[in-house]
Amino acid sequence: MKSEWKRCALGQICTMKYGKMPDKHDLVEAGYPIFTGYLIAGYHRRFIVEDSEIIIVARGVGGAGDVKLSPPFCWITNISIILQIVDNDIDKMFLYYRLKCTTLRSLRTGAAQPQIIIADLEKYIIDVPPLPTQRRIAAILSAYDDLIENNTRRIKILEEMAQALYREWFVHFRFPGHEKVQMVDSPLGRIPEGWQIEKLGNIADINAVSLKNGYSPEEIHYVDISSVSTGQIDKIEHIPLSEAPSRARRIVRHGDVIWSTVRPNRRSYSLIINSPPNLVVSTGFAVISSRHAPYTYIYQALTTDDFVSYLTNHATGAAYPAVNAHDFEEADILLPHKDLMDLFHLITEDFMALKCDLVEKNANLRFARDLLLPKLINDRIIVNEIFLSEEKN
Numbered sequence: 392m393k394s395e396w397k398r399c400a401l402g403q404i405c406t407m408k409y410g411k412m413p414d415k416h417d418l419v420e421a422g423y424p425i426f427t428g429y430l431i432a433g434y435h436r437r438f439i440v441e442d443s444e445i446i447i448v449a450r451g452v453g454g455a456g457d458v459k460l461s462p463p464f465c466w467i468t469n470i471s472i473i474l475q476i477v478d479n480d481i482d483k484m485f486l487y488y489r490l491k492c493t494t495l496r497s498l499r500t501g502a503a504q505p506q507i508i509i510a511d512l513e514k515y516i517i518d519v520p521p522l523p524t525q526r527r528i529a530a531i532l533s534a535y536d537d538l539i540e541n542n543t544r545r546i547k548i549l550e551e552m553a554q555a556l557y558r559e560w561f562v563h564f565r566f567p568g569h570e571k572v573q574m575v576d577s578p579l580g581r582i583p584e585g586w587q588i589e590k591l592g593n594i595a596d597i598n599a600v601s602l603k604n605g606y607s608p609e610e611i612h613y614v615d616i617s618s619v620s621t622g623q624i625d626k627i628e629h630i631p632l633s634e635a636p637s638r639a640r641r642i643v644r645h646g647d648v649i650w651s652t653v654r655p656n657r658r659s660y661s662l663i664i665n666s667p668p669n670l671v672v673s674t675g676f677a678v679i680s681s682r683h684a685p686y687t688y689i690y691q692a693l694t695t696d697d698f699v700s701y702l703t704n705h706a707t708g709a710a711y712p713a714v715n716a717h718d719f720e721e722a723d724i725l726l727p728h729k730d731l732m733d734l735f736h737l738i739t740e741d742f743m744a745l746k747c748d749l750v751e752k753n754a755n756l757r758f759a760r761d762l763l764l765p766k767l768i769n770d771r772i773i774v775n776e777i778f779l780s781e782e783k784n
Contacts, residue, residue, distance in 0.1 A: 396520045402513030404478040404486075409449065409509070410439065410467035426461050428454070428471045435466040439473070445487050446471040447495060450506045456496035460487060472509055485525035488532050489517055492764045518769075528767045535760035542749045542756075549746040550622060553739045557691040566731055579723060586727050591693075592720030594683040600642040602671060608632055612667045613639050616651050616675045621658040622694070623750045627667065638673045646686035648679040648693055653713045655702035662690045664747035677719050684726065685736035687743055692724055 401407075413425055413435050422434035428448040441464060448457040449472045459471070467473055476483055498512060499505040519525065560566035564574070564583055573584040582588070591597070611632050618626040632639075643649060643663050649672055651659035663670070672678065681689040692698065701722055706712035 396518045401515045404481050405474040407509045408473050410469045410471045412469050424465045426465045427468050428459050438464045439466050445474040455499045455505045455507050458490045480522050482525040484529035489768050492768045539753050539756050542753050546746050546749050549742045553742045588723050589726045591722040591724050596680040597716045597719050598678050599680050601640045608669045611669045611671045614672045619659045624661050639671050640674050641672045641678050643670050643678050648690050649676045687736045687739045688732045
């Protein structure tokens with residue numbers, strides 16, 4: 392009920408401090424993770440926070456105001472503000488979800504380098520329910536995140552299984568029957584006799600199919616560069632073609648590999664499995680459609696460190712380094728015997744299909760969680776209805 396919720400400023404319930412940039416002499420190969428707010432950037436001899444803490448990304452052109460949870464026992468850089476709760480009537484996970492459902496970016500100051508400062512964050516007002524209600528809300532939302540995290544671990548295992556088999560057979564050349572095969576010289580070094588080095592353009596089509604005049608579906612499923620991370624599509628928009636951006640041109644199909652041509656060092660790529668109808672991606676992607684090798688093999692070959700280095704070294708442009716279709720076409724690709732690639736495909740096809748299924752499930756879980764989040768945090772009636780329903784059961 393409304394009367395049970397209290398209004399308070401963040402500065403009343405939390406202490407705040409900025410993270411610190413680590414000194415070079417404190418960097419180590421194995422130690423406590425250095426957390427930027429988005430990723431682990433290295434390792435430190437010491438840690439700033441012992442427990443997992445709520446942090447607010449304080450600086451960054453696009454990220455100031457983002458709310459994150461840090462890993463436990465980590466060093467946090469000065470891009471973030473660390474919140475530590477001092478009020479015993481505040482549940483940490485409730486506060487985390489409460490801050491995620493708001494727009495802290497409204498607190499940003501500065502034009503060239505937007506940032507959030509502690510003085511403004513301390514004044515930010517929130518409504519807080521009684522502690523038991525906080526814990527129930529946090530438990531409901533955490534259940535979604537636990538499922539997402541479990542699926543994410545399974546995705547990682549499936550990726551590692553396929554990558555490990557690829558490295559064993561096609562990098563270390565310990566494939567079935569390798570003992571009887573001679574090694575010969577090639578432009579890529581020593582390779583098994585009978586294997587070939589081919590240009591990618593000779594074994595796959597690059598950007599083969601695009602939207603053209605005369606082809607006009609009423610609706611498309613659209614993927615932009617920002618919606619793709621390493622190895623997966625995080626978001627697909629279902630929109631009318633008339634409302635699609637002009638860069639929505641490249642048609643993709645089952646088995647295609649999409650690779651962001653901008654800043655290839657960021658590794659924004661994905662394998663397309665069981666694509667929805669009328670799936671279209673931005674012209675910022677190269678779409679690779681294999682002709683003479685299984686798509687599972689092509690995907691692994693195009694996501695190795697060596698291939699990423701090739702693209703990075705061929706990228707041009709200072710502000711937005713990018714490659715083009717010709718760079719993909721001219722890439723050297725190792726082409727083993729067809730029977731061996733087919734065997735690799737037979738083993739790993741199910742891995743990739745299950746991985747894509749789990750990625751889709753995670754997207755659905757995030758969508759459901761994000762719909763529920765503001766209702767639980769802001770709508771007392773829905774919270775009370777959930778609790779009454781639980782009590783009756």
